[in-house]
Amino acid sequence: MSQRQPRIEGIAAPLPRANIDTDQIIPKVHLISVTRDGLGDGLFSEWRYGPGGGVIADFVLNRDPWRRAAILVAGPNFGCGSSREHAVWALQDFGLRAVVAPSFASIFYENAFKNGFAPVIVGEADAARLAAIAQDFPLDPVVIDLERGRVRAAEGFDCAFEMDASRRRDLIEGLDEIGASLLLSPRIEAFREADRLRRPWVYRATG
Amino acid sequence: MAPRTLFQKIWDDHHVAELEGGRHLVAVDRHVLHEVTSPQAFAGLEKAGRAVRHPELTFATNDHIVSTDVARTDATVPGGETMIKAMRRNAHAHGIQLFDLGDVRQGIVHVIAPELAIALPGVTLACGDSHTSTVGALGALAWGIGTSEVEHILATQCAILTRPKTMRVTFSGTAPAFVGAKDFILALIARIGTAGATGYAVEYAGEAIAALSVEERMTVCNMSVEAGARMGLMAPDEKVFAYLQGRAYAPKGEAWNHALAYWRTLPSDPGATYDAQIAIDVSQLSPQVSWGTSPEQTIGVEDAIPHPDSFDDPVRRRAAERALDYIGLRPGERLAGLAVQKVFIGSCTNSRLADLRAAARIVAGRKVADGVRALVVPGSGTVRAAAEAEGLDRIFRDAGFEWRHAGCSMCAGLNADKVGAGERCIATSNRNFEGRQGPGARTHLASPVMAAAAAVTGRIADRRMLQELSS
Numbered sequence: 079m080s081q082r083q084p085r086i087e088g089i090a091a092p093l094p095r096a097n098i099d100t101d102q103i104i105p106k107v108h109l110i111s112v113t114r115d116g117l118g119d120g121l122f123s124e125w126r127y128g129p130g131g132g133v134i135a136d137f138v139l140n141r142d143p144w145r146r147a148a149i150l151v152a153g154p155n156f157g158c159g160s161s162r163e164h165a166v167w168a169l170q171d172f173g174l175r176a177v178v179a180p181s182f183a184s185i186f187y188e189n190a191f192k193n194g195f196a197p198v199i200v201g202e203a204d205a206a207r208l209a210a211i212a213q214d215f216p217l218d219p220v221v222i223d224l225e226r227g228r229v230r231a232a233e234g235f236d237c238a239f240e241m242d243a244s245r246r247r248d249l250i251e252g253l254d255e256i257g258a259s260l261l262l263s264p265r266i267e268a269f270r271e272a273d274r275l276r277r278p279w280v281y282r283a284t285g
Numbered sequence: 286m287a288p289r290t291l292f293q294k295i296w297d298d299h300h301v302a303e304l305e306g307g308r309h310l311v312a313v314d315r316h317v318l319h320e321v322t323s324p325q326a327f328a329g330l331e332k333a334g335r336a337v338r339h340p341e342l343t344f345a346t347n348d349h350i351v352s353t354d355v356a357r358t359d360a361t362v363p364g365g366e367t368m369i370k371a372m373r374r375n376a377h378a379h380g381i382q383l384f385d386l387g388d389v390r391q392g393i394v395h396v397i398a399p400e401l402a403i404a405l406p407g408v409t410l411a412c413g414d415s416h417t418s419t420v421g422a423l424g425a426l427a428w429g430i431g432t433s434e435v436e437h438i439l440a441t442q443c444a445i446l447t448r449p450k451t452m453r454v455t456f457s458g459t460a461p462a463f464v465g466a467k468d469f470i471l472a473l474i475a476r477i478g479t480a481g482a483t484g485y486a487v488e489y490a491g492e493a494i495a496a497l498s499v500e501e502r503m504t505v506c507n508m509s510v511e512a513g514a515r516m517g518l519m520a521p522d523e524k525v526f527a528y529l530q531g532r533a534y535a536p537k538g539e540a541w542n543h544a545l546a547y548w549r550t551l552p553s554d555p556g557a558t559y560d561a562q563i564a565i566d567v568s569q570l571s572p573q574v575s576w577g578t579s580p581e582q583t584i585g586v587e588d589a590i591p592h593p594d595s596f597d598d599p600v601r602r603r604a605a606e607r608a609l610d611y612i613g614l615r616p617g618e619r620l621a622g623l624a625v626q627k628v629f630i631g632s633c634t635n636s637r638l639a640d641l642r643a644a645a646r647i648v649a650g651r652k653v654a655d656g657v658r659a660l661v662v663p664g665s666g667t668v669r670a671a672a673e674a675e676g677l678d679r680i681f682r683d684a685g686f687e688w689r690h691a692g693c694s695m696c697a698g699l700n701a702d703k704v705g706a707g708e709r710c711i712a713t714s715n716r717n718f719e720g721r722q723g724p725g726a727r728t729h730l731a732s733p734v735m736a737a738a739a740a741v742t743g744r745i746a747d748r749r750m751l752q753e754l755s756s
Contacts, residue, residue, distance in 0.1 A: 095607075096600040097479055097579050101718045106699050110350065110364035112324035112371045114432075124720045129706065153600045155480040155513070159718060161415040162322065163431035184483055184515050185415055185429055192433035202600075244306035255433075256335070259441045262302055262310060266443055269301045269312055277298075279536035279544040280314050280408060283341060 083224065084250050086175045086196055088148025090220035090231070091138050092209035098152055099159035100186065104168040117164055118171030139172070144212075149220050151209045152179040154202065157186025166193045176222050178229060178239070180205045196249050198222055199240040200229060211235055224250050288554035291520055292451050292486045295426040295551070299409050301443055311446050314408035315425075316438050317394050318345040318381070320372040321699070322413030326436035327375040339442040340380040344403050347372050347386055348393045350699050353662050353689035359386065362700045379439075390533075392665020392691040395419035395633040399503065400667055402532035406521035406548040411435075411444055416633045416715065418509040422502035423529070424521030424551050426486070429510060449516060450560035452485040453553075456493035458568035463751045465643070466497055466504035467635060467713070467732035471573035472565060474512045475583040483513030485561065488553065493567040494519060499528040500639035507634045508715050511580040520552035574620045574745060575717045575730040577608030582717075583730065584620070587747050592616035611719055612727050613707070620729065621747035627710035628659035628740040629722075630733055631689075632696035635713035636664030640733040641672050645680045647737035647754050653685035654743030660687045660702065662694040684741065698722050711739040 108120030125137050138144045150169070156179040157165060166189045169177070176196035190197040200208065211231050212220065218232035222239070224246045230236045259266075274281050289297070302310040316339075323345070330337070337343060347369050352361035360366045369386070376383035384390040384397060391397070394412055398404040399420050406424035411417065415429035430444065438444055456469050474481075487509050494502060502519055509517025526545060529535045536544045571585035582605070584590065593605035593616065609615065614623075630636070630644050641663065653659045661681050663669035669691060672678055678688045695702040696714035698721060704710040706725025713736050717728040729745065738746035738754055746754070 094600065096604045099716075099718050101716070101721050105720060106697060109321055109699065110362075110368065112368055113328070114325050124724055129724060155483070158479055158513070159415065159510075159716060161413060161429040161431055163325075163433060166431075181480060181483065183480070183513065185431060185510075189431035189433065192431065242306035244308075255445065256333070256437050256440050259310060259437065259443060259445070260335075263441075265302050266310070266312070266441060270442075273298075273312065277407075277544075277547065279540040280405070281342075282536065282540060283315075283403070283534050 082250060083194065085224055086148060086222040087219050089143050089146055089216065090149040090151050090208070090212040091144035091147035092151050092212040093138055094151065094153050094206060094209040096153040097155045097158055100157055100162050100165040101159055103157070103165040104162065108168070109162060109164055114167045116171065117168035118173070121168040121172045143216050146173065148173065148175050149222065150174055150177045151205065151212050152177055154180040156182050158183035161185045163189045166190050166195050170195055178205060178208060191245060191248060191253070192255065194249060194252060196222060196224065198229060200237055204237045208235060288556040290451055290553040290557045290559065291424065291488055291518060291551055292426065295407055295409065296448070298407070304445065308445050308447050310443050311409060313411050313438050313442055313444050314342060315398070315403055315410040316343045316442070317398055317403065317410065317412040318343065318372070318435065319349055319394050319414065320347045320368040321349040322432050323375065323435055324368060324371045325432045326439060329436045330439050335440045337379040337381065337439050342442060343381045343439070344384070345372060345376045345381050346384040346391055346394055346397060348691070349693045349697050351386060351692040352700050353692045353694045353702060355690055357386065357690060365700070389666035389670055392667065393633045393636065393693055395507065396636060396664030396668065399423055400532065400665060402529050402535035405529065405535070405544070406525060407551050411438055415510045416507050418515065418517040419503050419507040419633055421506040421509070421516060421518030422499060423525050424518060424548065426516060426518060428515040449486040450484055452482055452487045452561040452563065453559040454487055454489050454563045454565065455491040456489065456565050456567050457491045458493060458566045460493060460567045460570065463572050463734055463748060464567065464570045465732055465734070466501040468570050468573040469493065469565070469567055470505045470508040471575070471580070471583045471730065472570050473563070474508065474580045475573065476565070477512055477563065478581045479511055479579055480513040482509065485514050486516035486518065487512070487514045489517060489519050495522065498639050499524050500637040503637065504634055508580070511715055521548050571748065572732060572735050574735065576612065576614060576620060577605065578611055578717055578719050579604065579608065580715065580717060580730060582608055586621050586735070586745060587619060589617050589619055590614055620745050623745045624709065624743055625711050625739050625745065626657060626708040627704050628657060628736050629695040629710055629712040629714065630736050631660065631662030631664065631694050632714035633664065634715045635733050636662060636668065638668050638671050640713065641668070641677050644733040644737035645677045647734055648684045648686070648741060649680045651684055651741040653740050657740055657743050659685065659740040660689055660695060662689040663691050665691045686740065695722055704728065711736050711745060
């Protein structure tokens, strides 16, 4: 990411289902690729399109204005299942920048940050209310204020979300995690030197 | 020193640095790659001009996209050839050992890592696949990662982790006939839900775990992620050491003795504490089968499918309604007796020799029922060869099963091994999600014994039927 992202603002699409798994987010047929690009067409493809390829008109991301959503409001345990990072890439390629949900599966949660995509945790009741607001007031933007750690929406909706300050900063400033870890190379090397003496068999991995 | 858990000991021995926000830099001893989640990581690495830091600690295979057809080539699965060749190119360019198609050591990452002793007690092992916890059965700390993390580990041989809380799940009692490792873990998931262990490293313990073979223990650790946990592990014991000794990448000679002395220090100390504890008495379990589209939607085979109204939580209630609609069942129905059209024995959950033996005992001398297509997909070329050496392939083939080559097959559903829309499949794999085995496919998760019984009777068996089949 090159641009600062202090807030995420836009139309929010309600999809208040529990356990939305990564097989639903990006069905496997779209994994047959060696790049990260162009996955938005496959986002939720088994919910967006019928078996013959016809558009399922009443699915939320096929309807106006939610087809232009920047934020998805989902149920608990979002992103469970397969570790495929393609799920985050597909959400982003579709134009989404955040998911608000009561909870996330661990691997998805980590994958999101690595891509500057915001996994925003709010309470169950707040998530349900936000989904209802997104349904009833679709044109009123939802704001995820990463600096203050709050979600705001129509009807005076304003709630805190749960995210460590350092992770909010990473989303705002962009993240070069590998670069940061490589700065720790002397410590990594010191660990390895000591460990080679302690557990030498680990380093003689020959078949 | 205060008593420590198995998890804590491995964590302490791999901790490199504390970062911000409760995150830590942790050394990775073994990094295992496959063709679906690694190509973008290599592309990122090369774009940034970075090298693979420890190719000698990195291993790769082609397993997800590959065909399991006996006449397979790189090109059998449309689009797969590009991915298989990218894995080959990346492994070659960076000096990484690849277990490729045509090599007997090729197979599902989580089957070959322990079988080749790439995974060892006390090591940290990461792989871009959510079922990496499988090898926790050896006493390794193993977890699944995304592609950005694959790239991070390639570049640094370290991972960034939020320190998980610890949970101990104790399986006590003696398992009744036809109840085993798969039933243990399905029962746990049904009890605590698919997010019940989110944020935890789970240690499985108890007499019922000790009684399992090492391969069976892998089935338990495998499905940790279906309970929400990235990591599931077990204390290494004499069974584990006997399992490992002499395997390809196991320490040899003096190194073996050195390692063994260290491994014996790993089990949790008496008095070590956990953030959460759960106890399950396996003597009370019956064979478990999933009824819905989430692994937590699982019941004993003779139990009635719950009514959606029995769930207090409205989101869970709607999920149950949606699942029943998709799977084509009604509340109150029983799974026993339900006709199936497909049977899949395979996947990183249940494709090891112990699984194939358990299934073969039911199948021996019988025929696959009319109207059923049944597949056995051994987890690796090594498993396949060992099964053939003891004649298991003959039992399956004589019965009318397809005897396939190793790969993820009908679990990942990436190749041609799929279940048709509206078809019912009993599968030894780990996910019954909508569309997982093909659009509209109806998946029932169960053990190899249950899958074998369904293959030869055409229906999901109850215990009485299992008794008849094994007498």
